[in-house]
Amino acid sequence: MTLKRSVGRVAAVLLAFMLIAAACGDDSGDSGSGGDDASGSDVETQAGGEFVDLGTFVGDPPEHIDPALNSTLDAYQVINALYDGLTDVDATDPENPVIVPHVAESYEANEDATVWTFTIKDDQFFSDGEQVVPTSFQRAWERASDPEFAGDYSYLMGFIDGGNEKLAGEADTISGIEADDETMTLTVTLDAPYSNFDAVAGFQLFFPMPSAVEDLESQADWENGIMIGNGPYLMAEPRTDEEIVLTRNDDWSGDFNGETWPDRLETITFRVTADPDTSYNAFEAGEGDNANIPPARTQEAQDTYGTTLDVDILGSYHFLFNERAEQVGGDENLLLRQAISQAIDREEINQAVYDGSRNTSTGITPSGIPGFAPDICDYCASDPDAAQAAVDQEAAQAAFDEWEAAGNSQSEPIPIQFNRDSGHEPVVQIMIDNLAAIGIEAVADGRDAETYFTELAEGECVICRAGWFADYPTYDNFMYDLFHSDALDGNNFGFLDDDFDALVDEGKQTVDRDAQAELFQEAEDILLNQQIGAIPINWYRGDYAYNADRIANFPQTNFGLILWEQVTLAA
Numbered sequence: 001m002t003l004k005r006s007v008g009r010v011a012a013v014l015l016a017f018m019l020i021a022a023a024c025g026d027d028s029g030d031s032g033s034g035g036d037d038a039s040g041s042d043v044e045t046q047a048g049g050e051f052v053d054l055g056t057f058v059g060d061p062p063e064h065i066d067p068a069l070n071s072t073l074d075a076y077q078v079i080n081a082l083y084d085g086l087t088d089v090d091a092t093d094p095e096n097p098v099i100v101p102h103v104a105e106s107y108e109a110n111e112d113a114t115v116w117t118f119t120i121k122d123d124q125f126f127s128d129g130e131q132v133v134p135t136s137f138q139r140a141w142e143r144a145s146d147p148e149f150a151g152d153y154s155y156l157m158g159f160i161d162g163g164n165e166k167l168a169g170e171a172d173t174i175s176g177i178e179a180d181d182e183t184m185t186l187t188v189t190l191d192a193p194y195s196n197f198d199a200v201a202g203f204q205l206f207f208p209m210p211s212a213v214e215d216l217e218s219q220a221d222w223e224n225g226i227m228i229g230n231g232p233y234l235m236a237e238p239r240t241d242e243e244i245v246l247t248r249n250d251d252w253s254g255d256f257n258g259e260t261w262p263d264r265l266e267t268i269t270f271r272v273t274a275d276p277d278t279s280y281n282a283f284e285a286g287e288g289d290n291a292n293i294p295p296a297r298t299q300e301a302q303d304t305y306g307t308t309l310d311v312d313i314l315g316s317y318h319f320l321f322n323e324r325a326e327q328v329g330g331d332e333n334l335l336l337r338q339a340i341s342q343a344i345d346r347e348e349i350n351q352a353v354y355d356g357s358r359n360t361s362t363g364i365t366p367s368g369i370p371g372f373a374p375d376i377c378d379y380c381a382s383d384p385d386a387a388q389a390a391v392d393q394e395a396a397q398a399a400f401d402e403w404e405a406a407g408n409s410q411s412e413p414i415p416i417q418f419n420r421d422s423g424h425e426p427v428v429q430i431m432i433d434n435l436a437a438i439g440i441e442a443v444a445d446g447r448d449a450e451t452y453f454t455e456l457a458e459g460e461c462v463i464c465r466a467g468w469f470a471d472y473p474t475y476d477n478f479m480y481d482l483f484h485s486d487a488l489d490g491n492n493f494g495f496l497d498d499d500f501d502a503l504v505d506e507g508k509q510t511v512d513r514d515a516q517a518e519l520f521q522e523a524e525d526i527l528l529n530q531q532i533g534a535i536p537i538n539w540y541r542g543d544y545a546y547n548a549d550r551i552a553n554f555p556q557t558n559f560g561l562i563l564w565e566q567v568t569l570a571a
Contacts, residue, residue: 043552043553043570043571044552044570044571045263045552045553045568045569045570045571046263046568046569046570046571047262047263048248048263048264048265048266048569049265049266049267049569050265050266050267050268050269051265051267051268051269051289051290051551051567051569052269052271052287052288052289053077053268053269053270053271053288053289053290054271054273054279054282054283054287054288054289054290054291055279055283055290055291055292055544055545056074056077056078056270057074057244057270057271057272057273058074058272058273058274058275058276058279058292058422059273059274059275059421059422059449060272060449061239061240061241061242061272062074062075062078062239062244063075064151064223065078065079065223065227065239065244066151066222066223066227067079067083067140067144067204067205067207068140068143068144068149068150068151068154068205068219069149069151069152069223070151070204071151071152071153073469073560073561076204076561077270077561077562077564078244078246078270079204079207080204080231080561080564081231081232081233081246081268081564081565082227082229082231082233082234082235082246083204083207083208083229083230083231084102084103084124084207084229084230084231085102085103085201085202085203085204085206085207085208086101086102086103086104086107086118086120086137086186086201086202086206087099087100087101087102087104087107087198087199087201087202088100088101088102088202088255088256089199089202089472089473089557089559090256091368091473091557091558091559094312094368094558095367095368096370097368097370097473097558099198099199099202099472099473100256101118101256102202102255102256103120103121103124103132103208103230104118104119104120104121104186105119105120105121106118106119107119107198107201109195109197109198111511112193112511113190113193113194113195113197113509113511114189114190114192114193114194115187115188115189115190116187116188116190116197116198116201117185117186117187117188118134118185118186118187118188118201119184119185119186120132120133120134120137120184120185120186121184121253122184123253124230124253125230125251125253126208126210126228126229126230127228127229127230127234127249127251128210128212128228129251130210130211130212130228132208132230133179133181133184134179134180134181134184134185134186135179135181136208136209136210137177137179137186137206137208138174138177138179138186139208139209139211139213139214140206140207140208140209141157141160141174141177141205141206142166142173142174142177143209143213143219144157144205145157145163145166145167145174146166146219147166147167147168147169148169149219149220150167151205153203153204153205154167154205155167155486155487156200156203156205156206157174157205158191159190159191159192159194159197159200160174160176160177160188160189160190160191161174161175161176161189161190161191162174162175162176162177162191163176163191164191175189176188176189176190176191177189188201192508192509193508193509193511194508194509195508195509195510195511195516196472196474196476196508199472199473199474199477200471200472200474202472203471203472204471207229208230210228212228213228223239224238224239225238226238230252231249231252231565232248232249232252232255232261232264232564232565233246233247233248233249233268233564233565234246234247234248234249235247236267241272242271242272243269243270243271243272244269244270245267245268245269245270246267246268246269246270246564247266247267247268248264248265248266248267252565255565261565261566261568263568264564264565264566264567264568265564265567265568265569268564268567271288273291275421276291276292276294276422276423277294279291279292280292280293280294280297280545283545283547289546289547289550289551290544290545290546290547290551290554291544291545292543292544292545293307293309293543293544293545294423295353295354295355295423295426296353296423296426298354298355298357299355301545302355302357304545305545305546305547305548306545306546306547306548306551306554307542307544307545307546308541308542308543308544308546308554308556309357309541309542309543310541310542311541311542311556311557311558312359312366312367312368312539312541312558313366313469313539313540313541313542313556313558313559313560314366314368314369314469314470314473314540314558314559314560315366315467315468315469315470315539315540315560316361316364316365316366316467316468316478316536316539316540317358317361317466317467317537317538317539317540318361318364318466318467318468318534318535318536318537319416319431319463319464319465319466319534319535319537320461320463320464320466320493320495320533320534320535321337321462321463321493321532321533321534321535322459322461322462322463322464322493322494323493323494323495323496323531323533324459324493324494325461325462325494327410327412327414327462328340328414328462328463329494332406332408333403333408334531334532335399335400335402335403335406336399336400336403336408336440337532337533338379338396338399338532339396339397339399339400339403339438339440340396340414340435340440340463340535341377341379341380341532341535342379342380342381342391342392342393342395342396342399343391343393343396343397343400343434343435343437343438343440344381344391344430344431344434344435344535344537345391345430345434346360346361346380346381346391346536346537346538347360347391348391348430348434349427349430349431349537349538350538352426352430353423353426353427353430354538357541357543358538358539358540358541359538359539359541360537360538360539361377361380361536361537361538361539362374362375362376362377362380362536363375363376363377363380363524363528363536364468364478364479364482364524364527364528364534364536365475365478365479365520365524366470366539366540367539368473368558369470369473369474369475369477369478370473370474370475370513370517371475371513371516371517371520371521372475373517373521373524376521376524376525376528376529377528377529377536378528378529379528379529379532380528380536381395381396391434393437393438396438397438397439400438400439400440410440410441413441413442413443414435414440414441414442414443414462414463415442415443415444415445415461415462415463416428416431416432416442416443416444416445416462416463416464416465417445417446417447417452417455417456417461417462417463417464417465418444418445418446418452418464418465419446419447419448419449419452419453419465420446420447420448420449420452421448421449422449424446424465425444425446427465427537428444428446428465429444432444442463459493459494461493463535464493466534467540468481468482469540469559469560470559471559473559475507475516475517475520476504476507476508476520479500479504479507479520479523479524479527480504480508483495483500483504483527483533483534484500484501484504484505485497485501486501493533495527495531495533497526497527497531499526500523500526500527500531503519503520503522503523503526504519504520504523506519507519507520507523540560542556542560544556544562549570550569550570551567551568551569551570552568552569552570552571553566553567553568554567555567
C-alpha cells in the first residue's frame, strides 16, 4: 500500500507512514497527498477509453478507501479521484507550491489565524445529485472525529476548537465549526493559531460527505459499498480484493481552475498485484498501462517506456533510531548515532539501488516545502558541489572511537529492520557494509510487511526503515506529524524533546513565513544534529513506468498522486 508512505510513531500512525512507501513500488511504508502540478505531453489525445492501473495496489488490496480512515498513498490515489476538497495545491512552480481555493470559492483568516472562513461555491454536487454545502463538510469532520470510528489522522480534528472533546467522546459536535448553508459559509475556529490550516483543509480527512453516509447502520460500511463523492470519477461498483473500478463523473464541475478535461478517461481499473516484480512483468506483457518501477530496473524503464522519474516528490526516505532501544538510544549513545549517520554512503545507495534516480538527502524535509533548508544535517556527509556525495568516514570513525573510549562497546550486532517486500534489503546491506568499515557491526533484520508494520507500531525496533510523503506542502507536516510528542497519538520511537516540541508549536502558530521557517529549521536541527533521531537517505522521485505509445498524458504530482482527471489516451 502507499499513502504517505511513512514510518512512524504510534501504532496507527506508524503504520500509515509505512504503508505509504509500500504503495509505490520500491518502498512500502509512507504517506502522501496531492495537488495539481501536472506534467503533460503535446501528443494528440482521444476522448475516453479505459486505463488499467497495475502500480497503485502492489502486495495487498487497500485496507481503507474511506477518506476518514485511510492512511496510505495508494488508497489516496482512488480517494483523490472520487472527492474534491475545500482547497488544493497549485504546484505549477514545484519549488513554490501555492494553496488555492477549490470547492471553496474563497477563504480568509483573521489576523492571528484562529478563525478561518470558507465561502463554498454554489455549483458543486455529489455524484448522486446532492449539492455540496457547508454542512457537507461539517458532517464529514464530525464523522471523522467520532471516537468509535476515528482513524489514524483524526488527531487533525483536534486543531479545531472542541475537536479534542469530540474525539474524547465528551461532546456530540465540534463547537468550532459553524456551517451556514444559506450564506454558503463555513466558519472554523481553531483551538490555537495555525497559519497553515488552509493547506490542511484540503487534505483527504476534510473532504465533504453526502447525507447518504448518515443512513448507514455502521460507518464502516461506507467504503465497502459505492461511495458517493464530488470528484472527477465515481464508483461504478463496490470494490473487491482484486480491483477497484471507477467511471467518469460527467457532472463534475472541474478542478480549481474550472478545467473539466473533456478527454479524460471513461474508466479506471485499479488491479491488485502480488509484488513490484509481478506488477512490472504484467505491465511488460501488456496486461496494464502502468507499473511501479522495481529499484533494479530503473535504467531499463527509462530506456524503454515513459516514466515519471523526473518528478521530484515531496517525500523522505529515511531510517529512525529508536530512542528507547538500549543499543542506540539515550545520551550515552549520541556519538554512536552520529557515527552511524556519518558513515552511510548515500550516493552509493542512490547509484547502486536506484540507478541514480533519487535525490540524495541532507535532511528530512525536502526541497519544495516552504522554508526548506539545504544541508541542514551536519552528519549526512553530503557535498552538493561534488559529483558524488562525500562520505566523511574519518569523522565517523572518530565519533565511534570516542564513543568506545567513553567505556561503551557492542555486545551484539545492531539490527536494521525493514519490510522485505519492497526492495529495501539492498539499501540495508550497503548501510551494513558502510558501518563495518568503521568497526560497527550491524545485521539486516527483514520481515514481511504486516509483521514489520505491526511491530513498528508497537515501537519494537532498533534502527527502522521509514518513509513519508507530504500530505500538504508545509514544514510542520514533517516536523509535527512525524516527530512531535503529541502527533499521531504518540511517538513509538521515543524521540521526545521539549525544546523541539516548543519550536514546532511556535512555528505552527507563526504567520510570518520567514520567521516560521527559522523555527522549523531550528527544530530540525535538534532532530538531526543535537539528538540525531533520524538518518536521512534520499528524497523520493516519481517511480511509475507507463506505455507512452498508448498514454498521451500521465501526470504525477510532487505529492506522489496521479492526476487521474488529466490522464488521457493517445489518438
